[in-house]
Amino acid sequence: MNETHIIPLIVRGFREIYQGDLQPETITLQRTRRDVPGDLTLVVFPLAKMAQQAPEATARALGDFLLQNNKALAEYEVVKGFLNLTFKEEYWLGRLADALIDTGFGHPSNDSPRRIVIEYSSPNTNKPLHLGHIRNNLLGFSLSRLMQANGHEVIKVNLVNDRGIHICKSMLAWKKWGNGETPVHAGLKGDHLVGKYYVLFDLHFRQEVSRLKEIGHSDEEVQQLSPLMQEAREMLRQWENGDEEVKQLWSTMNAWVYDGFDATYQRLGVDFDKIYYESETYQLGKRLVEEGVRNGAFYRRDDGSVWADLTADGLDEKLLLRSDGTSVYMTQDLGTAQLRHDDYQADELVYVVGNEQNYHFDVLARLLARLGRPWAGAVHHYSYGMVELPQGRMKSREGTVVDADDLMEEMEATARSMSESLGKLEGMDTSEAARLHRMIGLAALKYYMLKVDPKKTMLFNPEESVDFNGNTGPFIQYTHARICSVFRKAGVDLEHPVEALTGNLDTRERGLLKSLLAFPEVIREAGQMYSPALVANYVYELAREFNQFYQEHSILQAESEEKKALRLALSAMVARNIREGMFILGIEVPDRM
C-alpha cells in the first residue's frame, strides 16, 4: 500500500489550520493496525507539538480537513494520537482495477537508474561448490533481479580464481598420485575430481607436518620446510614464469572444473553476463602496485615485497606483492577492480562476498582511493553472513562440508517422496513430474536461504530445510498452484480475469487488497536495502493471507457474480505478485503441484 499522494494535502491542511510549514519527512504514514478500523494511519504526535495543541484535537482538525478535501476518504477515527483514515470502497476497487491492467506493477518507476556491476560466486578452482557458495550465488542472483526490478542496469559477473597456490596443490597431487585420471575415467564431475586431489594434497601435507613437528620444528618452520609445500610454491613460480608443461596441466584441470561448475550453476539456475579470470587480471594488478610504488602510495621493502602503510587510517600495513614477486589476493583484486571499471564505468561495483572479508574490502577501497581512482567510492562490499550447521561451522577436515550438488539432489529427492506420499501428481507424465520435483526442491532450498536477513549468520538445519510446510518456498508455490487451479476450473484467464469491479469488500478481502497493493513499495524498499529477504517475507505473508481468505470464502461459488469477479481479481493479483516476487528470488512457481 502506498498512499503517499495524500502527503501534500496534509501539508496544505496543516498550513491552513495552524499557519505552519510541515516538512514532508515529519509525516509518518503507515498502514492501520489490523485490529483497528481504518486503512491508513497518520501519526499525529510530532505534528501536535508544532500545532501546540493536544494530539487528539490536532488529529480531529486534520481529519476534518482531509475528509472535506479528498473525495476518496470515507471517514476517520482518532485513537490517542493516531488519525486513522478510511477510504471509500470505490477507491480501493479503483486501485485494484488499475493494478490489474498495470503490466509493470511491482516495477517501481525510476528516474535515476544506475549501472551496477554485481560480482558473485567467485569460486576457487580447486574444490567443488558448497553450501556457503549457495548462499552467495542465491544472494547475488536475486540481488541482480531485485535491482533490475527497480529499473537499474545490472551486469552480473563472476570472478574465477583460477590461479594461485591452492590450484597448484591440486595439480601437484594429481601429478604425483593421479595416474592420468580424468573425469570420464573416474566417473566424477570435473570439479569433484580436482577437489579430490586437493584433499589428497592436504592429507599428505599434514603427514609431513606431523613428522616435522616430531623432530622439533615450529609451525612457521614447517610451512617452509615441507617438501610438498616447497614443490607447490615452485609450481606457482613456474606458472607465473609461463612454464609450458605447468600451464598445460593447469588448463586441462581448470577445464574439468569449469564443466563441473557450469552444471552446478545451471542446476541452481544462476548465470553471468561476464566471467573474469584472475589469471587474466593479476598482471594488471601488479602494474597498479608498481604505479603505487612510483607515486609513493606504496613502498618496497629490502626483501622486494611491496606494502601499503594504512596505519594512519587506523589499519595495519598490508602486503601487496610477495618478496618473490608473485601476487597476493589483494594484488589481483586491485587489477580486477580497475578492469571492471574500465569495462563498464559503472556507478556501483558490488562484491557479494562473505563478511569474513570485511577487512579486505575496506582495505581495497582505501587502496584504490590512494591510487587516486575517483571511482573508489563505487566499490561496495555486499557483506553477507556465514552459513553454519547445527554442529557449528563447516570444516573440510571434519568432513562436514555440505556439497552443493549433493544438496540439490537431496532436496529434489525429498520433493519427490513428499509428492508421492501425498498423492499429488497422479496422472502426470514422468518428465513433467520430474520437472516439478526439481522446481519444488530447489524452491525449498532457495527460499530457506533467502528469507534470512543477508547480513546475519544463518543456521542451515538439514531437517528444517526439507520441511515443505509453513514459512517455506513450497508453501508459497502451493498457494500459486491453488490459484491457478481455481482459474482453470473457472475457465478464466489469469491475466484478464474480469471486466468490471463493483460491490463491497469485507474485512478479509479489504485486508488482502491492501497487502496486494503494497507490492511495488516492498520492491522499492527491498531495492534500497539490497535485501531479497524483504521480498521473501512479503511473498510469504501474502500467501498466508490468501490461504486464510481462501479458507473462508468460496471464489467460484461466491454469493453473487460481482463478488465472484472481485475475488477472481484479488486472486489473480495474488498469483501475479507471488510469481513476480519469487522471480526476483530466482524461484519458479508451478501452475499445479
Add this chain to the structure above:
RNA sequence: GGUUCCGUAGCUCAGUGGAUAGAGCAACAGCCUUCUAAGCUGUGGGUCGCAGGUUCGAAUCCUGCCGGAAUCGCCA
C-alpha cells in the same frame, strides 16, 4: 588487545522511532460429501542480553557492560 557484526518465544527467524512485539517449527486440541488439507482454526509459550541516556513515544537511536562470531597472514 584493536576493529566490525550479532544477541527477540524451547528452536529457526520477522519486526531498523509509533498503538497490546509477530510468524514458522516443535507440543496439544479441532476442520476435508463444497474452488488442491504442501491448507485453515484454536491453546500454551516473551525481564526484546543487562544498566543507564535521548524522546510525547525505544526491540529499534546513543553510551557503558556481559555473552557469541569474524577479522587484524608473504592464505584466498
